[in-house]
Amino acid sequence: MNGQARLIGVDWGTSNLRVMRIAAGGAVLDSRSDPRGAGGLTPDQFRPVLEQVAGDWLNQGLPVLVSGMAGARGKWREMAYLPCPAGVPDLATAVASPDDAPYVVIVPGVALFEDGRLKDVMRGEETQVVSLDVSQDAVVVGPGTHSKWIRTADGRIMDFRTFMTGELFAAIRQGTILGADMGEPGADDAAFAAGVDRALHDTAITAALFSVRVEGLAGRLSPAWAADYLSGLLIGAEVVAQIDAKDRPVILIGAPALCRRYADALKQGGFHDVRTADSAVATAGGLWRIHEALRR
Amino acid sequence: MNGQARLIGVDWGTSNLRVMRIAAGGAVLDSRSDPRGAGGLTPDQFRPVLEQVAGDWLNQGLPVLVSGMAGARGKWREMAYLPCPAGVPDLATAVASPDDAPYVVIVPGVALFEDGRLKDVMRGEETQVVSLDVSQDAVVVGPGTHSKWIRTADGRIMDFRTFMTGELFAAIRQGTILGADMGEPGADDAAFAAGVDRALHDTAITAALFSVRVEGLAGRLSPAWAADYLSGLLIGAEVVAQIDAKDRPVILIGAPALCRRYADALKQGGFHDVRTADSAVATAGGLWRIHEALRR
Numbered sequence: 066m067n068g069q070a071r072l073i074g075v076d077w078g079t080s081n082l083r084v085m086r087i088a089a090g091g092a093v094l095d096s097r098s099d100p101r102g103a104g105g106l107t108p109d110q111f112r113p114v115l116e117q118v119a120g121d122w123l124n125q126g127l128p129v130l131v132s133g134m135a136g137a138r139g140k141w142r143e144m145a146y147l148p149c150p151a152g153v154p155d156l157a158t159a160v161a162s163p164d165d166a167p168y169v170v171i172v173p174g175v176a177l178f179e180d181g182r183l184k185d186v187m188r189g190e191e192t193q194v195v196s197l198d199v200s201q202d203a204v205v206v207g208p209g210t211h212s213k214w215i216r217t218a219d220g221r222i223m224d225f226r227t228f229m230t231g232e233l234f235a236a237i238r239q240g241t242i243l244g245a246d247m248g249e250p251g252a253d254d255a256a257f258a259a260g261v262d263r264a265l266h267d268t269a270i271t272a273a274l275f276s277v278r279v280e281g282l283a284g285r286l287s288p289a290w291a292a293d294y295l296s297g298l299l300i301g302a303e304v305v306a307q308i309d310a311k312d313r314p315v316i317l318i319g320a321p322a323l324c325r326r327y328a329d330a331l332k333q334g335g336f337h338d339v340r341t342a343d344s345a346v347a348t349a350g351g352l353w354r355i356h357e358a359l360r361r
Numbered sequence: 362m363n364g365q366a367r368l369i370g371v372d373w374g375t376s377n378l379r380v381m382r383i384a385a386g387g388a389v390l391d392s393r394s395d396p397r398g399a400g401g402l403t404p405d406q407f408r409p410v411l412e413q414v415a416g417d418w419l420n421q422g423l424p425v426l427v428s429g430m431a432g433a434r435g436k437w438r439e440m441a442y443l444p445c446p447a448g449v450p451d452l453a454t455a456v457a458s459p460d461d462a463p464y465v466v467i468v469p470g471v472a473l474f475e476d477g478r479l480k481d482v483m484r485g486e487e488t489q490v491v492s493l494d495v496s497q498d499a500v501v502v503g504p505g506t507h508s509k510w511i512r513t514a515d516g517r518i519m520d521f522r523t524f525m526t527g528e529l530f531a532a533i534r535q536g537t538i539l540g541a542d543m544g545e546p547g548a549d550d551a552a553f554a555a556g557v558d559r560a561l562h563d564t565a566i567t568a569a570l571f572s573v574r575v576e577g578l579a580g581r582l583s584p585a586w587a588a589d590y591l592s593g594l595l596i597g598a599e600v601v602a603q604i605d606a607k608d609r610p611v612i613l614i615g616a617p618a619l620c621r622r623y624a625d626a627l628k629q630g631g632f633h634d635v636r637t638a639d640s641a642v643a644t645a646g647g648l649w650r651i652h653e654a655l656r657r
Contacts (some may be wrong), residue, residue, distance in 0.1 A: 138578075184578040185571070211571065227571040229537065236536030268565055269602035271595060275481070275507065275523040282434075283479040299567060304567035325452045 070094055073122055074352040075115065075131040075169075076345070077141075078189060079104040079210075083345060084119040091196065091353030094347060103134035103141075111141035112166045123168075128359075130160075130352045132172040133189035146176030146186055152221035153195045157358035172355055175222055185227050187213055189348075193318050196350030197342065204310045206321045207299075208327050214307050223329065228303045229290055234296060243277045243295060246288035251322060254329070256290035260297020261330045270302045300327060304334040314338040318347050366390055367641035369418055370648040371411065371465075372641070373429040373437075374485060375400040379641060380415040387492065387649030389641060399437075407437035408425035408462045419464075424655075426456075426648045428468040429485035442472030442482055448517035449491045463638050468651055471518055481523050483509055485644075490518055492646030493638065500606050504596075504615045505617045505625050510603050516571075522600045530592060539591060540586035548616060550625070552586035556593020557600065557626045566598045596623060600630040610634040614643050 068088035076083040080102035086094040099118045106114065116123060123129065136144030142163040147155055159173045174188035190207045194215055197205065207213040210231035216224040238244035250257070267273045277295050280286035286294055315336055317324040324341045331339045364384035372379040376398035384389040395414045402410065412419060421570065432440030438459040442452055455469045470484035486503045490511055493501065503509040506527035512520040534540035546553070563569045573591050576582035582590055611632055613620040620637045627635050 183575055186578060187573055226565075226568050228565075228568045229539075229570045230567060232537045233533070233567060233570070236532040237529070240532030240536045241525065243525075268564060269522075269524075269598070271526060271529060271598050272522050272524045272602060274525045274529070279479055279481055292579060302565070302567050306568060 068092060068094055070122075070125070070127060071355050072353060073119065073127050073129040074349050075129065075135070076189065076192075077103045077111075077131055077133040078137040078296035078347040079134050080199060082114065082124065083348075084115070085345065085349050086122055087118035087349045087353055088188070091346075091350035091354075093349045096335065096345060099156040103137065106140065108139070108141055108163075109165070110322045111135060111163065112169075115169075127271040128356060129166075129169045129173065129333070131169060132192035132348060132352060135176075136171045136173055137188055142171055142298050144171055144173040146183075147191075149175060149177050149225070150218075150221040150223050151175045151191060152219070152275075153354045155221075156191060156195065157355050160359065170359070172352070175225075176213075179224055185225055187215075187225060188214060188229070190225075190279070190318075190352035191202055191222055192355065193342075194351070195220065195354055196347045197316055199314065199316065201314055203314045204307070205316050205318060206327060206331075208317065208323045212303060214303065214310075216310070216313075230303060231301045234299055237274070237295065243274065243291070246324070247291045247295070249325075250292040250296040253290045256286065256293035257297040257326060258329065258333060260299075261299060261333045262297075263303050264298045264301025267335055268302070268305055270298065273298055273302075280359045296326065299329065300330045301334070304330050304336075308334055311335045311337075316341065317341045318344050320344070364388060364390055366418075366421070366423060368427040368649060369415065369423050370489075370645050371425065371427040371429075371431070371487065372405075372644045373399045373427055373431040375430050375441065378410065378414060379644075380411070380418065381641065381645050382418055383645045383649055385649075387642075387646035389645045399433065402436065404435070404437055404459075405461070407431060407459065410463075411462075411465075417610050425462075425465045426468065426652050427465060428488035428644060428648060430467050431459075432469055433484055434469045438467055440467055440469040443469045443487075445471060445473050445521070446514075446517045447471045447487060448515070449650045449654050451517075452487060453651050456651070456655065457544075466655070468648070473521055481521055483511075483521060483523070486511060486521075486614075487518055488647035488651065489638075489640065489643035490647070490648055491516065492643045493612055495610065495612065497610055499610045499612060500603070501612050501614060501650060502623060502627075504613065504619045508599060510599065510606075512606070512609075522590060522601070522603070526595045526599060530595055533570070533591065533619075534588070539570065539587070543587045543591070544585040546588040546592040547622075549589040552589035553593040553622060554625065554629045556590040556595075557597035557629045558593075560594045560597025560641065561601050561630055563599055564598070566594065569598075571593055574628075591623065593626065595647060596626045600626050600632075604630055607631045607633075610636065613637045614640050616640070 072084040135141040367380040368383040431437040471487040
C-alpha cells in the first residue's frame with residue numbers, strides 16, 4: 066500500500082490485540098494481530114507485549130494511540146468513562162498516557178448516565194463510531210460478545226445499549242439442554258430467519274428460547290440447524306428491542322459473516338437502510354480523527 | 362402417619378426419583394428419594410432401579426402410578442403428549458404400562474398445540490396441577506430449571522408456557538463475565554427486588570442482563586449480591602411476560618425457598634392472590650386422583 070505511516074494505532078480488545086501503521090487520513094498501511102488481549106494482562110505487561118509485537122514500528126518516533134480495554138480498571142491505566150454525548154473533540158480532551166510509556170496515548174471509553182446513574186459502558190466502539198461520515202442521525206451496531214447499539218447525531222454518540230448476545234449464545238450452547246448436539250451457526254439461513262421471526266413476534270425471550278427444544282421434539286429442527294435458530298432468536302431479540310429506530314440508517318461494524326446475519330435480521334425487522342463497515346478500517350479511521358484533534 | 366397404603370406413587374424427574382406410599386385421598390405415608398433421575402437412565406434400567414429403591418413396597422400388590430420423565434422419548438416407555446385442555450379424566454384415559462413391568466402405569470405429559478403445531482410440553486407438572494382444588498380460573502407456577510406457568514380452568518390445564526429461568530441462571534453464572542465472583546443466591550432480598558424491578562420496567566432482558574456488570578462497575582452491587590440481582594432479573598422477566606394474569610389466583614408448587622422468591626416477585630408485579638403448595642404433596646394428590654379415575 067502507498068503512503069507514509071503517520072500514526073501507530075492500537076486496538077486492544079479483551080481477547081485480541083491489533084497494531085496498525087496508519088497513513089494520513091486513516092488508511093491502514095500494515096497490521097499485526099496477537100492473541101494477548103487485555104483480559105489476561107496485568108498493568109505491567111502491556112508495554113512489553115506492545116514492544117514485542119511492534120517494537121520496530123514504535124522505534125520510528127510516531128505517535129501511538131490506543132483504544133479498547135487497555136484503559137479498563139486494573140489494566141494499563143484506568144481511564145474514566147467519558148459521558149454521552151461524546152464526539153471526537155470530547156475524546157481528544159480526555160486522553161492520557163500510562164506511567165510506564167509516556168509516548169503512548171489511551172482513548173477513554175464512553176458511558177451512558179441517566180439521572181446521574183451509570184447505565185451502560187463501552188470501550189473501543191466509541192473510536193469506531195467517530196470514524197463514520199454519517200450526516201443523518203444513525204444507529205451504529207457492533208455485533209459480538211457484547212453487542213452495542215449506538216445512536217449517533219452530528220457525529221457524536223448520544224445514547225447506547227449493550228446486549229449480551231454473543232456471550233449468552235455461547236453460555237446457552239455450552240451450559241443448557243438446548244446445546245445438546247448443537248452444531249456451529251452459519252450454515253442454515255432459513256433456520257436463522259425462523260429464529261429472528263420468532264423473536265420479533267415473541268418478546269419473552271427466556272420463554273422463546275425453550276422453542277429450540279420444542280422445535281426439536283416436534284421434528285421441525287435438526288440438531289445441526291438448532292445453532293442457527295438460536296442465533297436468530299438472540300439477534301432477533303436485539304432487533305425487536307430497537308425497533309423504534311427502524312427508519313434510521315444502520316451501520317454495522319464487525320466480522321463480515323456476523324454483519325451479514327445482522328443485516329438479514331434487521332431487514333426482517335423492517336430496517337431498510339443497512340450498511341456495513343470493516344472493523345479495523347473503522348478503528349484506524351477513528352484513531353486518526355482523534356489524533357488530528359490532539360494536534361490542534 | 363396413620364392410614365393404610367393404597368397406591369405407590371412415583372415421581373421420576375430428570376435428576377431425581379421419589380417413591381411414595383400413598384393413602385386413600387392422596388396423603389403421603391412414607392417417601393424415599395434416589396439420585397438416579399430419568400435423565401441418566403436407559404429404558405432397561407428403570408425397572409431394576411425402582412425395585413432397588415422400593416422393592417419391599419412393590420411386593421405388596423399395590424397399584425404403581427408413575428409421573429414425570431419416565432414417559433419421555435428414549436426412557437422407560439415413550440408416552441405421547443396429551444393435548445390441552447387436559448384434566449384428570451383425560452390423563453387417566455391415556456396411561457400405559459412399560460413392556461417389562463405390566464404392574465406399572467405411566468401418566469403421559471401434556472402438550473400445547475396451536476393451529477396443529479406443537480408449542481410447548483410438560484412432564485410431571487400436569488399431575489401436580491390436577492391435585493389442586495381451585496374453583497376459579499387460576500395460574501399454577503412450577504419454578505425451577507424450566508419454570509412452567511400453567512393456566513387452569515375447571516380443574517383442567519388450558520394453556521401453559523415454559524421459561525428457561527433456572528437453566529439460564531446456571532449457564533449465565535458459569536459461562537459469562539456476569540458470573541465472575543458471583544455467590545449463591547438467597548442472601549439478599551433487596552438485591553433480588555432490584556432485579557425484579559428492573560425486569561418489570563425493562564423487557565429487553567438480554568440487554569437488562571448487562572446491568573449486572575454495570576451495577577458492579579458503578580459500585581452499587583457487591584459480587585455477593587450479584588447472584589440475587591441476576592435471579593431477580595430472570596424471575597422478573599417471567600412475571601412481566603405473564604402480567605395480564607395478575608388478577609388470577611396463583612398457586613406456586615416447588616421448593617419453599619424458591620417459592621418465597623417467586624411470591625415476592627409476583628407481589629412486586631401486582632399479583633395479589635399468591636398461595637404455595639408442597640411439591641410432593643401435590644404429586645401424590647394428583648396421582649391419587651388419576652388412580653381413582655382409573656378404577657371407575
